[in-house]
Amino acid sequence: MSGQDWxxxxxxxxxxxxxxxxxxxxxxxxxxxxxxxHPDRHPDxxxxxxxxxxxGEAYSVLNDPEQREQYDAIRxxxxxxxxxxxxxxxxxGAGFEDIFSSMFGAGQGAPGGYAAGGxxxxxxxxxxLLKMFGGQAGGGFGGGGPAGFQPGPSKGxxxxxxxxxxxxxxxxxxxxxxxxxxxxVTARIPAGVHxxxxxxxxxxxxxxxGGGPAGxxxxxxxxxxxPVWSADGANLKxxxxxxxxxxxxxxxxxxxxxxxxxxxxxxxxxTPSGRTLRVRGKGLVTSKRTGDLHVSVQVAVPxxxxxxxxxxxxxxxxxxxxxxxxxxxxxxxxx
Numbered sequence: 320m321s322g323q324d325w326x327x328x329x330x331x332x333x334x335x336x337x338x339x340x341x342x343x344x345x346x347x348x349x350x351x352x353x354x355x356x357h358p359d360r361h362p363d364x365x366x367x368x369x370x371x372x373x374x375g376e377a378y379s380v381l382n383d384p385e386q387r388e389q390y391d392a393i394r395x396x397x398x399x400x401x402x403x404x405x406x407x408x409x410x411x412g413a414g415f416e417d418i419f420s421s422m423f424g425a426g427q428g429a430p431g432g433y434a435a436g437g438x439x440x441x442x443x444x445x446x447x448l449l450k451m452f453g454g455q456a457g458g459g460f461g462g463g464g465p466a467g468f469q470p471g472p473s474k475g476x477x478x479x480x481x482x483x484x485x486x487x488x489x490x491x492x493x494x495x496x497x498x499x500x501x502x503x504v505t506a507r508i509p510a511g512v513h514x515x516x517x518x519x520x521x522x523x524x525x526x527x528x529g530g531g532p533a534g535x536x537x538x539x540x541x542x543x544x545x546p547v548w549s550a551d552g553a554n555l556k557x558x559x560x561x562x563x564x565x566x567x568x569x570x571x572x573x574x575x576x577x578x579x580x581x582x583x584x585x586x587x588x589x590t591p592s593g594r595t596l597r598v599r600g601k602g603l604v605t606s607k608r609t610g611d612l613h614v615s616v617q618v619a620v621p622x623x624x625x626x627x628x629x630x631x632x633x634x635x636x637x638x639x640x641x642x643x644x645x646x647x648x649x650x651x652x653x654x
Contacts, residue, residue: 325393330377338391342382349378379479379539386479475525475534482538484508486545490555490577490603499536500525506538511553511605514542548577553610555602559584560619566590574614576601584614592618 331338334348352374354360361367380386480499488495492510496503504523512518517539524534549556559574569588573581582601595615602610624632 325380325390326396328373328377329394330381330390333373333377334381336381345378345381349374349382353378375481379481382539383479383537385477472529472531473527474532475527477534477537478524479537479539481541482506483541483543485543486548486550487577489513489540489542490548490550499523504536506536508540509606511550511603511610512540512542513550514540516540550603551613553603553605553608554613555610556613556615558615558617560617561586561590562619563621566592566616566618572614574598574612576612577603582612586616590616592616 331340334345334352336344336348340348353371356367356370356374358364358368358371380390478500480497482495482497484493484495488508489512490510493508494505495508496505498504504520506518506520506523508518517537520536520538522533523536526533547557555577557574559572561570561572565586567589569590570586572584572586574584575581582598584596584598586596593615595613598612598614600609601612604610621628
């Protein structure tokens, strides 16, 4: 996105927040708007997808403190908020546009400088002004004598984007292709990323002025939920149902793994519902460590029993009549 795009778009209005909104307000507004205008909720509205993209674009900028600061500065400049005054010995105040008209004025530039052709005044492109202020050593005002302003090589601007990936791709790592600033970018997503994580892709941003290095792409990841799997850092979590008799008498389960394999997990006799069993080294494999697999046991209670099954449960109740599973609960609650 160019500086001119930032000048033309009011991201605060897109999200429906004030210009002094904090990060939490911005995130809350984004989530509300994203749910409201998600294309899946408006299959017959051809404008829904474009609105959804605008919401994501606004959040990408306002959620990044550095990008937001640059955006606010550009918007203030475009609305006439940025003004400069003459030096102490100068007469009166010189406006922002007066200063730049003297730099880019009619026919005043020597070779290597910016000059409007044909003797007429021309307004410099906003991106050129931004590059001018971002110039590093070797570029600046009057840096080459009569040549006037000569920008030196500098790093290109960083850009932000968002993309959605599946839980499996986030857990195992993947390579994706996305379109940013009209360019197709290939990005390698490392294993073990989580929802909302930002990754920096070096050299995937805008080209550097004057032959400088390209900027970076700051990519925010939205990870979809999985119906079975979840993750806590590098640890994988899964809930496995067991029957009543398996929980009471114990059993060995064949538990699926994310890579398609299985692992045997022993359930000790008398395991209560909700207990977590850990299998070391069967979690996510990241560049930093290998996590564990956490298997949460959930006892499945039959919704209807009759005949021999009902009689067996009644006999069990009679046999366990002396046990009180809630013993001490009232006293503990009152303490």
